[in-house]
Amino acid sequence: MEIEPLPALDDNYIYALIANGDAAVVDPGTPAPVEALLRRRSLRLQTILLTHAHGDHIMGAAPLRAQTGCSVVGPAGSGIPGLDREMRDGERIAVPGGELLALATPGHLAVHLSYYSAAQAALFCGDTLFGAGCGRIIQSNAATLWQSLQKLRALPPATRIYCGHEYTIDNLEFAQHEEPKNAAIAERLDQARACRERGAPTVPSTLAEEMRTNLFLRAESLAAFAALRARKDQW
C-alpha cells in the first residue's frame, strides 16, 4: 500500500491509500485534491474514511461519493450525515492493499476515531495527535483526550503518524518555549523548518519521534497534561 499526503484547504492533510489501481482516502475536507489524484493516477475511489465531524475533514465526502459511488465510513454517534457504515472501536475495514482497525480516540471531539494498520505501521489520527502536539479540547475534556493519547502511546514505536494538520512548527515553537534546553526539540524544529521551506510536508513522523519531542504525548500525569494543554491554548 502506498500512502500519499494531499495538502488541502489552509493546513489540512487528506491521505490517499493506494494499491492495484484502487484508492481510499482519509478525511477529504474538500474534493479537489482527491479528484486531481484520481485523474492523474487513473485510480478508482473505493472508500472514504472519516475521523470526526469537523467540516475541514468531511466536506469533500458527499461530492466524491456522488461522483464515484464510493462508500463513506465514519464514527458511530458522530452525527456525520450520509455514512454508509458506522464504525466503532475495535472494528476493521478493508482498504486497498490491507485493512484498518478503528480505534476510539475521543477528546478533541466527544466522538473521534483513528484508523490503524499494524501491517503498514501507520496511524491516521485526525485531530487527536499532531506533529509535536495534540488536538484542542473542543467538545470533551482533558481526561478523555489524555486516555486517548495513552492508547496511542502503546502502539509500536515505528508507527508512522499521519495527522490531520500541518501544525508541526507551531507546536515545536511552543515546545521550545516550554523546554528551551531540549536538544531533540531544537533539532526537530530545524528539520521541520527546512522541510517547509522546500514545500514538503513534515508528516508522517513516527511514534518514537513523538515520544522524544511531543510534550503532550510524553506528559506523565493527567494533571501535567491538562496544565500543558491549557498553556498551549493561551500561547
Ligand SMILES: [Zn+2]
Ligand atoms: Zn477537528
